Amino acid sequence: MKQIGLLGGTFDPPHLGHLIIAEEVRANLGLDEIWFIPSQEPPHKQKATTDAVDRAEMVRYAISTNEYFKLNPIEIERPGKSFTIDTIRQLRDENPNTDFYFIIGADMVEYLPKWKDIEELTELVKFVGVERQGYKVKSEYPVIKVQIPTIEVSSTAIRERLQNGISVKYQVPEPVETYIKEKDLYE
Numbered sequence: 001m002k003q004i005g006l007l008g009g010t011f012d013p014p015h016l017g018h019l020i021i022a023e024e025v026r027a028n029l030g031l032d033e034i035w036f037i038p039s040q041e042p043p044h045k046q047k048a049t050t051d052a053v054d055r056a057e058m059v060r061y062a063i064s065t066n067e068y069f070k071l072n073p074i075e076i077e078r079p080g081k082s083f084t085i086d087t088i089r090q091l092r093d094e095n096p097n098t099d100f101y102f103i104i105g106a107d108m109v110e111y112l113p114k115w116k117d118i119e120e121l122t123e124l125v126k127f128v129g130v131e132r133q134g135y136k137v138k139s140e141y142p143v144i145k146v147q148i149p150t151i152e153v154s155s156t157a158i159r160e161r162l163q164n165g166i167s168v169k170y171q172v173p174e175p176v177e178t179y180i181k182e183k184d185l186y187e
């Protein structure tokens, strides 16, 4: 059986927090790969300001130096809201003999009861929760807890810094910073 970690997100933009949690979970649980899945439309929050193609491209740059990290475009190729249950059903059909681990920050763990078809989803994937400042990895659903060195970086804060001309150096990987500048993404 292959053991694959999934990190779904809006990635607007991808940042060091995403890379750290993905690597810590991979190493801690001994997973074969981590697939990064940028959403077309996040199901529960405002539509991203940045085109899905740009967000996916930034993810590609962000993960390029880790041989275990892969970009999976499954949600970008599916129009409409990116519900995780739809993604997992498709991934399971296309990848027999694979166990999937869905990585979520503690802010998302709290929100799990509101996810679409959550009861079925917990049968199809193992959720892995990581700490995030201000939130606890606590749920009525089974969630594997992985300790990480917490880093309170968020896409929202990065966009705000960029809009105010404040440096985001070291918060996003260098090629992502270059891409943002070249495409004037968050001005």
Ligand SMILES: Nc1ncnc2c1ncn2[C@@H]1O[C@H](COP(=O)(O)OP(=O)(O)OP(=O)(O)O)[C@@H](O)[C@H]1O
Residues within 6 Å of the ligand: 008, 009, 010, 011, 012, 017, 018, 021, 103, 104, 105, 106, 107, 108, 130, 131, 132, 151, 152, 153, 154, 155, 156, 157
């Ligand atoms: N610094 C962080 N520590 C732990 N988990 C994180 C961190 N940043 C993001 N995550 C988790 O990564 C996943 C994808 O996050 P997302 O792409 O929405 O970025 P974000 O920084 O949370 O964005 P936003 O600022 O809009 O909340 C979510 O499960 C989220 O909880």
Ligand SMILES: O=C(O)c1ccc[n+]([C@@H]2O[C@H](COP(=O)([O-])O)[C@@H](O)[C@H]2O)c1
Residues within 6 Å of the ligand: 007, 008, 009, 010, 011, 037, 039, 042, 043, 044, 045, 082, 083, 084, 085, 108, 114, 115, 116
């Ligand atoms: O399927 C759902 O109902 C659902 C509700 C909220 C979030 N998610 C998924 O959780 C991941 C992180 O969400 P976000 O908004 O932090 O990018 C992303 O892959 C979303 O599609 C999924």
